[in-house]
Amino acid sequence: MSAVIWAEARDLAYAAGLAAPAPAELVGLPDADGRTLAEPLRALTDLPAFPTSSIDGWAVRGPGPWRPVGRVLAGGVSAPLDEDGTCVEIATGAMVPSGADAVVRIEDSTRDAAGLVLGKPRNGDVPDMRRPGEEAHKDEELLPAGTAIDPAVIGVAATCGYEALTVRRTPRAGLLVFGDELLTSGTPGDGRVRDSLGPQVPGWLRRYGAATGPVVGPVRDTLDAHLAALRGALAGNDLVCTTGGTMHGPVDHLHPALTELGAEYIVNTVAVRPGFPMLLARVPGPDGRPRFLAGLPGNPQSAVIALITLVAPLLAGLQGRPAPTLSTVRAAAPVRGRGNDTHLALARLGHDGRSATLVGHVGSAMLRGLSNAHGFVVVRPGQQVAAGDDVEFLSLPLVPGERP
The missing domain is CATH 3.90.105.10 (Molybdopterin biosynthesis moea protein, domain 2)
Incomplete structure (x- = not known):
């Protein structure tokens, strides 16, 4: 299967999710x-279900002055106003009695020596009576x-x-970490690196609407171990993400395992840099609903790009939500293209939310740039971006409580 254009890969992932929506509850x-x-x-x-006063005042019938005949508070019901020249005192949120044709604000009214109410209903854009519907x-x-x-x-x-x-129903997503070389604690050294995807991927998944469980791994670099881990994860999840093993190296067992599981590729590699060796597959489920497997590259930034490219639209589709969209920002500096591939360039937005400045430390194995970015400038195949150009922008999901 040849590399899929980045925009098409997103569409395919979203369509796959829409075709297998989570059940309702x-x-x-x-x-x-x-x-x-x-x-x-x-x-x-x-809405409102009944005529409602939006102020404290008098519900009146006919021309004034008006003779008070009662009082109505929020939650109460007044007798109808059957005669012109009568009114009831009314509180904000109270039901306007039938027969009333206006409400006079308390601050716009006075009472004469005989106790009659004098005043005039206001005209303007803010009504003092809310009508049903x-x-x-x-x-x-x-x-x-x-x-x-x-x-x-x-x-x-x-x-x-x-x-x-x-x-x-909230989709359930599991994570399998592949790679004998990975450490789950301590500092890297002696040929072994610290796993950074196991701690971070569940947080991205939750931001895209999935429920997550414990991370499994590192899974041993054997086909039997991969198959056992995949079968276990697929049994309890709608989506399983894996890290690493998306190429065809000597210890990359993901593709043979997918063949053994009878999986169907939806996307197998995407024409995007960084992050191209990503995949999304559909695995038959015992209840007739498919399960999904997203193969994320082992390099951390590439894995996040795979998440926003394939997993985010898939989860949107599974939840019946609209597909993720791109915004438009202004490039603060030139952004190079990547030939026939889409280039996703890490960038930080200015205070106005309109200008995008590229960040440093953006190698596919680096996370420092990602931690300082708001998302990615999207440079389409064959495109070059000059300073001041409008360009598409793919935002990272917000931190809970943060406003765009």
């Missing part, structure tokens, strides 16, 4: 944060399926009267 509102709507969120009633009508679609649920979405659902939401 019903969860209570407090547990819905971070999940994805599996069906549209519709208004269960008009002003925000939404019953059965209106408020948010489509595929919407990522955040506290604001939960608030809308609660306003409508929902107790629970139908959401996509």
